[in-house]
Amino acid sequence: MKVVYILWLRQLKKYVRSRSRIIGSLGQPVLFLIAFGFGFGPVFQRAGQGNYINFLAPGIILMSVLFTAIFSGIDLIWDRQFGFLKETMVAPVSRFEIMLGKTAGGATVAMIQGIVVFLLTLIIGFRPHNIAMLPTAFLFLVLVALLFTSLGTVIASTLEDMQGFQLIMNFLVMPIFFLSGALFPLNGLPSALALVTRIDPLAYGIDGLRGALIGQNIFSLTTDLSILLVITLVLLLLGSYLFERIQI
Amino acid sequence: MEAIIKVENLIKKFSSFTAVDNISFNIEKGERFAFLGPNGAGKSTTIKMLTTLLDPTSGTIEINSYNPNKNKDLVRKSFGIVFQDPSLDDDLTALENMEYHAVLYNIPANLRKKRIEDLLNFVELWDRRNDLVKNFSGGMKRRLEIARGLLHHPKILFLDEPTLGLDPQTRNHMWNYIKDVNNKEEMTVFFTTHYMEEAEKMAQRIAIIDKGKIIAMGTAEELKKKTDTKTLEDAFLKLTGHEIREEEAGGIDRMRMMRRMHGR
Numbered sequence: 295m296k297v298v299y300i301l302w303l304r305q306l307k308k309y310v311r312s313r314s315r316i317i318g319s320l321g322q323p324v325l326f327l328i329a330f331g332f333g334f335g336p337v338f339q340r341a342g343q344g345n346y347i348n349f350l351a352p353g354i355i356l357m358s359v360l361f362t363a364i365f366s367g368i369d370l371i372w373d374r375q376f377g378f379l380k381e382t383m384v385a386p387v388s389r390f391e392i393m394l395g396k397t398a399g400g401a402t403v404a405m406i407q408g409i410v411v412f413l414l415t416l417i418i419g420f421r422p423h424n425i426a427m428l429p430t431a432f433l434f435l436v437l438v439a440l441l442f443t444s445l446g447t448v449i450a451s452t453l454e455d456m457q458g459f460q461l462i463m464n465f466l467v468m469p470i471f472f473l474s475g476a477l478f479p480l481n482g483l484p485s486a487l488a489l490v491t492r493i494d495p496l497a498y499g500i501d502g503l504r505g506a507l508i509g510q511n512i513f514s515l516t517t518d519l520s521i522l523l524v525i526t527l528v529l530l531l532l533g534s535y536l537f538e539r540i541q542i
Numbered sequence: 543m544e545a546i547i548k549v550e551n552l553i554k555k556f557s558s559f560t561a562v563d564n565i566s567f568n569i570e571k572g573e574r575f576a577f578l579g580p581n582g583a584g585k586s587t588t589i590k591m592l593t594t595l596l597d598p599t600s601g602t603i604e605i606n607s608y609n610p611n612k613n614k615d616l617v618r619k620s621f622g623i624v625f626q627d628p629s630l631d632d633d634l635t636a637l638e639n640m641e642y643h644a645v646l647y648n649i650p651a652n653l654r655k656k657r658i659e660d661l662l663n664f665v666e667l668w669d670r671r672n673d674l675v676k677n678f679s680g681g682m683k684r685r686l687e688i689a690r691g692l693l694h695h696p697k698i699l700f701l702d703e704p705t706l707g708l709d710p711q712t713r714n715h716m717w718n719y720i721k722d723v724n725n726k727e728e729m730t731v732f733f734t735t736h737y738m739e740e741a742e743k744m745a746q747r748i749a750i751i752d753k754g755k756i757i758a759m760g761t762a763e764e765l766k767k768k769t770d771t772k773t774l775e776d777a778f779l780k781l782t783g784h785e786i787r788e789e790e791a792g793g794i795d796r797m798r799m800m801r802r803m804h805g806r
């Protein structure tokens with residue numbers, strides 16, 4: 295447990311010390327929220343879909359969680375390239391603990407980021423419908439953070455260097471975001487697109503968070519929760535399996 | 543005397559390329575042993591196999607009587623290592639790097655503080671303990687890595703080209719610490735270098751390695767005698783030839799560029 299803790303602490307310290315990264319990563323969600331929120335707001339309203347800022351906010355919160363989490367997981371590649379991973383890998387601790395500590399650290403960072411963006415959405419005009427549902431919302435935040443940090447670690451343990459990174463961003467992370475229903479409602483889509491959104495794990499996170507914060511969900515919260523849990527577990531196990539096999 | 547490191551018919555292939563080509567040697571407990579060889583000889587690859595970072599293609603290894611394939615953690619507890627390339631976390635302080643190591647090696651909290659303080663004093667970095675490592679010079683980083691490698695009182699210390707790029711003062715200083723611990727604690731020292739005088743001065747026995755093979759092994763005197771030369775350098779050149787070996791193009795430099803581009 296001490297090992298998991300020190301790895302977690304390291305991630306947190308590095309996050310707190312990288313001020314430019316924090317500020318930089320808050321710019322994007324704010325821009326999205328203002329540009330899309332106020333830009334598409336009138337159209338959305340006229341289509342009878344209600345307040346677009348309220349609809350959009352959960353999506354933007356999880357967008358920043360998604361990006362931060364994937365980046366934290368992918369951090370492993372930097373550790374590998376800059377040699378620090380070797381220090382961890384020759385230590386007499388199980389690879390599972392290392393994986394757990396790193397994932398917990400990355401997920402915590404992503405959660406903090408999500409909470410900060412949540413506070414920012416409140417300033418911009420987001421109004422959650424029911425304060426009593428905040429703990430449920432938090433649960434979804436945690437799960438999404440864990441899921442995508444694990445995914446980042448899985449990706450990172452199969453990549454030797456940053457060459458493949460652009461590919462991952464364009465063909466995995468961006469589609470995950472745009473097809474998740476973060477920006478538009480998932481009901482009434484053409485059937486091919488609807489199918490793709492069904493296999494996007496972020497869709498269930500956003501659906502759950504939207505359910506908790508503004509009471510608009512397509513699936514049941516139990517469905518959302520179960521699917522997220524299962525995928526997270528699978529990714530954690532896959533991650534530690536791949537981690538075990540890393541050769542330096 | 544008993545051997546603390548035993549290596550037999552060790553081979554490592556990277557696809558079709560053989561980096562370590564059937565080497566065997568034993569190192570006694572408390573011995574200072576050097577791998578001397580040109581770039582690309584297979585020194586680092588051998589160290590990686592001895593330290594559980596890389597699985598051998600074939601052959602057997604015994605470290606402190608354990609097999610690195612079967613008892614990885616017992617092997618890992620037995621040694622400390624200073625890698626050829628930097629392996630500190632630049633975003634942490636010197637003290638934090640040491641604490642991280644202490645927790646990973648399960649050093650009890652009551653011992654931890656004192657040992658870290660002693661070692662940081664030993665390498666003259668105690669006053670800079672709260673500075674981020676990224677602000678350290680190359681020599682300071684090296685000293686910190688050595689202090690870290692000694693923190694869990696390993697039976698064996700591996701040093702992969704530990705003095706590369708250090709000035710003579712720092713080099714001298716560093717070897718003094720290491721010899722000190724080697725004497726006091728009977729710690730075995732296995733190091734690689736391509737500085738002749740370093741091998742001659744610091745190692746009791748030297749193995750000359752080239753293109754993955756050990757081509758000669760013995761004391762500096764024995765090597766000179768064997769090749770009928772006056773200096774170790776002449777012996778080395780006679781054994782390995784005069785062709786120049788290229789270092790691999792710097793992958794790390796490419797990464798630093800990328801990292802800057804991503805604003806980290």
Ligand SMILES: Nc1ncnc2c1ncn2[C@@H]1O[C@H](COP(=O)(O)OP(=O)(O)O)[C@@H](O)[C@H]1O
Binds near residue numbers: 561583790
């Ligand atoms: N992961 C790897 N994949 C392919 N070739 C490698 C790898 N690591 C090392 N090599 C090659 O093996 C040879 C020995 O490398 P190394 O052990 O680092 O040499 P030394 O440390 O003696 O300079 C070199 O030719 C190097 O290019």
Ligand SMILES: [Mg+2]
Binds near residue numbers: 587626702703
């Ligand atoms: Mg080397």
